[in-house]
Amino acid sequence: MEYRKLTESEIVELQNQGCVASNWDSISVHRQFNTAYIRHVNFSGDIKLGIYEKEFTLPGGIKKHSGIKNVTLHNCEIGNNTFISDVNNYIANYKIGDNVFIHNLELMYVDHESSFGNGIEVTVLNETGGREVIIHDKLSASFAYIMSFYRHRPALIHKMQEIVKLYTQQNTSNIGTVGNNVKIINTGTIKNVRIRDYATIESTCHLENGTINSNEYDPVHIGYNVMAKDFIISSGSHVEDGTMLTRCFIGQACQLGHTYSASDSLFFSNCQGENGEACAIFAGPYTVTHHKSTLLISGMYSFMNAGSGSNQSNHMYKLGPIHQGVMERGGKTASDSYILWPAKIGAFSLVMGRHYRNSDTSKMPFSYLIEHDDETVLVPGVNLRSVGTIRDAQKFPKRDKRKDPHKMDQINFNLLSPYTVQKMFQGIEVLNELLSTCGEASVHYTYRGCRIKGSSLRSGLKYYDIAITKFLGNSIISRLSNCPCTSDEEIREYLKPDSSAGLDKWRDLAGLLAPSTEIDKLIEDIESGRLTCIEDINAVFEKLHKDYYSLEWTWAWDKIQEYFNLSPDTITAKDIITIVEKWKEAVVKLDWMIYEDARKEFSLPTHTSFGMDGNKKDQKIDFEQVRGIFEKNAFVEAVLEHIKVKSKLGEDTIERLSKCL
Template structure:
């Protein structure tokens, strides 16, 4: 606790000579080494504490400004060491200001009553009319929000979670706001009931009201010109720029929002990028991206999603109001001018093209294309597995994780193939086989969930899913058996046994976190019984699930391996493993070849259209190569070829280790 002293009569005289006034000089306390040299034209009222003003700020262009106070009114304010506060048009009231803070040309900064600073604000996500409210707070993760929004069929759970968040919000409530160390606030307007973390930079903000900016030295927050935020939480590393307007929103770690983006009653979790468009009542899981002015996202749940220009959804069928909602599972995309009439559910890593008004549910058919033709939704199951775009997306997401905060709120699993997607492919494969059996294998089209599937698409879908299943199970087996030289089949069987029973059964994607449903159920039960009594304990449990993902994954993969390949756990031999590895090699190389051919289309003559202005075909080709490069040397293409080589060698290495037992 820092010691403060009263001003001396000489110091009071000097301050008054420098045009300073106080309602009562006895209420002004200062640090031991305080001098009044750099304090002038300042009005004090209420309880005031001042540090020393010894440092300098070097600004852009080489301008230096010495720490101090001038042309400001302070009421119940603590000012830390080496701060610069100048040209406050109205006043700063009820704030604790940290060290080395730079405040210049602001209208007003105040706390007017006991405030929770945005903690506990209810966001009417997914359903505009209410019923799925998520209470936001500083430590909110996508996974906590997912449970609070979607598990309304467990009222005891929801009641307990609300009580935990209420307790957290009340514990962080205060009649005094705080501005952390090394914060910069310049050329800004109205700031009311806002808590601001270390190293935050606010320049030109229009209005910030009732919120928290969780900036820190590891990952500062930047809030730019024309930004208006009401009832909000902004997490570390976020950049809110250029006229963005948000109301009742949570902004997750390392999010980017700008170019007049507008959002209300929405949640944006880690690494979302939102520009130009509009959001209303959306649950934007990690890596939800929209860049286009004409794009509206409304009443939907998304993650790892890219919205094309003009993408739109409707939650209103002009009957009982905007009560409908939808979900696009992880990795789903929309093309330009796509439209979905909620309610609908789109399977993971699917592509939506055209207008879809018949409420499709394709959640059991991931990696599909949904294409509209004459108001009919046509479904091509599994075809996105061969898309170069899908593979590129899976590679880019980890590289685009911009979070620098050592405390990460969201536990993000980037795996394209996981128990979550493979269980759906297994179910999708059975669905497609059953459609063929019931309707006849020679039918031209099949009907499924208000969509049509062409015969050729159905048969290809079965093959795509089988290939992906072989790939995933083979990956898991090879990983489990790596670096061990076995002497007998018994040793192989012993190594294959899972380390834990956890992981068996259904898996879920809790907005970025892929985990066994049994573990999520256990967590929810522990919340209901009071075994988990703080938001931090809930966070730690999600982090633990994420840390043990591969252990749990093997439990699931082992069971499915026995089931899919019809093996007996007591009789597995090296020959069985070799057969799985050979099928895995065939699947991996086969999929990579399809991706290779898909990439090749980007270098076709059709793709060269528009190149070589005013020239011949030869100039067109040369211009194309100068801009896009040559197919054979394209980094992605060479990576695919290298992947084929590496995976082939990996399989051969295991086959070699097992050769003595076959």
């Protein structure tokens, strides 16, 4: 933009309109500048002004012409068609973009140099330190996971810290920015805050040392009475209604409100926090807590739903709050649940009651942990048949509210994956070892702070076998979907993996599922200096996510050979038909279990409190009017349809393979 100095006549006009300046020569203006809408402004320092020709239409139909009035500006650049009015104190050291609307602001300034929240250390998981994550604009859940959990690789952590420190230096300035099309209305103090395009800050109390990474595709909204210090807020997030944040990173499309309170915590994509509080938590994608009495502390969570009154303890009143816990993806806590850290809860498990035994059920995914007589009772695999588990798996992708074309977190939504299925293999091994060691006649078995009933152990083996068969069958059917299946040799060629990557163990990096070998390569590249910037590291995460199904097949094909005792050199269409038949049986059996679990929601006890003032007939009619009829429930219909579709898929696959027989 071309600027010029004020003319003598313009200076006189501005003075007549109540404007003063410490030095009129320090003011530069757009070459088409007009003084008409500049009134009662106190200028000091270096000032640049645009042109003000546009009108803003406010809710209710009121119109405000762009311009500047009733404000003190110091070292500021104001863009075109911006409205600034009624700033009680001043605005200092800010570059403000085009089409910005600022009204009734208390104070906005940058004091000395600031990195705007970049470079802040968040003492996540351990309040006393040791797992600090340095937050920054481009922080992804996977990057934070490695920085926090890989402290056994000090060279790696040092390199990552240096990379973030360099990025922080590059984003340090003594001038703040307010992007284009920003609205700041009825707000208190904004100190050392970088505000990007299309953000709305409305009736906010206090913002200090942070960045609001809003954009045109996914604006950020900061609402009533919010107080935040040392923070990064990513695109699409809404922080509302008295929320208080201290040293926090808020990922994309998060929703925090209803007086939620958080300190030293990380919230990644699509997290929701209302009413309760968080301290030193690593909230991976889809961590949800809605209840006033719920405290999440010193834990790592993802795809998690915290029930009312959920609580954890991170110290034993000895050396302070030094303990941490992990709830692997898909965990749930029932109302009034409690876990004494340290503990590790397996994927897609439900925790009910109060647990004091420092349990580790990471090898027992899809389980219930139930309190009974002050003991933790473990029910392995039972959550595989739960209608709630399937509903969760279906709803997570639908509830991805990120509209930003650049997704910071790489999120895999699959319920069954190499990560969870490898845990089932481990679970089967553990359960069989318990049977072998303690005998099949035992009524109870003890495992890592938990008690397992004999009947639950045998049921767990059955559930895991069904789920493994379903996953491996899904994989081989998908792999052969485009194969003509004219000969065994052709089938064997289609079954060959794309690469050897994907074998051995898999890891869950806070939403990203990837083979350990590929993560280790990434770590070595960081340690050796081959990867030296945040963008390149995040690009590796993106590629691993993009290549998931190819990598998954490498792992699944290896397990298919092991589980069904087959060889890649001799496998035939007949062998695959046997697998598909077992798959079809497993899918249908699991779906019927889910169907029967859903039926419980329509059983006679659930009719209680319906038909308030009528008889039993009225109760039934009232229930059906509110809840519907079981057979016509949308989810139930979907389960029945799934049985039909998968049965036909199995039959079609068998028919295609039969050509080779």
